[in-house]
Amino acid sequence: MIHFTKIEQPGTDQAEARWHTRLDPRHTRAFGCDECHAVIFAPGGDRDGPNSAACLQIPEASDSEIAHALRWASEYRTRVLAICDTSQQAEAFAALAAKELPGHRRVPLETASVGKWGPAS
Numbered sequence: 001m002i003h004f005t006k007i008e009q010p011g012t013d014q015a016e017a018r019w020h021t022r023l024d025p026r027h028t029r030a031f032g033c034d035e036c037h038a039v040i041f042a043p044g045g046d047r048d049g050p051n052s053a054a055c056l057q058i059p060e061a062s063d064s065e066i067a068h069a070l071r072w073a074s075e076y077r078t079r080v081l082a083i084c085d086t087s088q089q090a091e092a093f094a095a096l097a098a099k100e101l102p103g104h105r106r107v108p109l110e111t112a113s114v115g116k117w118g119p120a121s
Helices: 025-032 063-076 087-099 111-115
Strands: 035-045 051-060 079-084 105-109
Touching: 035 087, 035 111, 051 063, 051 087, 063 079, 063 087, 079 087, 087 105, 105 111
Parallel strands: 051 079
Antiparallel strands: 035 079, 035 105
């Protein structure tokens, strides 16, 4: 099992906390990736277990593909997973998704791992 933690910073609220996004290199190196980051959003009320998802590779996905995936996820209340090359890309995507998916919440990677949510587990 891969363990990831969200970094809680003293004196800040949840919205300002920094999130870990890096997937464990022991697992990603098998696919030729020394550094790989993931960001996950889930619709409000989502539970562990199987559910549909919009999955994106950043920076490979075009702006129109990202916009379409976020609209689709909002309309159909699906999870969103973005796999990114860098932590900067992951945080930029997280900021966009938070704005475009008001009915969703960001899911810490350790929660996704425990819930067996695909590549995070």
